[in-house]
Amino acid sequence: MGAIASTLIFVIDDEPVVVLKSGAFRVDVELLGQHAGATSVRQASPDEVRVATGQAIGGVSPVGWPQELRTFIDESLAQYEQVWAACGTPNAVFCTSFDELVSLTGATAISLRPS
Secondary structure (H helix, E strand, O other), X not given: OOXXXXXXXXXXXXXXXXXXXXXXXXXXXXXXXXXXXXXXXXXXXXXXXXXXXXXXXXXXXXXXXXXXXXXEEEHHHHHOOOEEEEOOOOOOEEEEOHHHHHHHHOOEEEOOOOO
């Protein structure tokens, strides 16, 4: 479960932002807001996810979006040699690594684990 790289979309100060996090825990939204220097943070609606990524919730890929999106990746994924991420559909995943995800997405590594 921990080696699953979940791709979530949040709206931070009215801007869609991608969060790549371990499937082992939920995102601490307050902590995300602190890292992003935000005044407001909320999880995106299914419609907002589709507009931002071109994909439906439950299978959002960490790559291949119609626009460049600010991206954060949780540091806890670095402990896994291999991580698994969705391919834009809930029925397919691909194997990658923390370093490759950072390289592909330009993500900023932060700690998102709830305290």
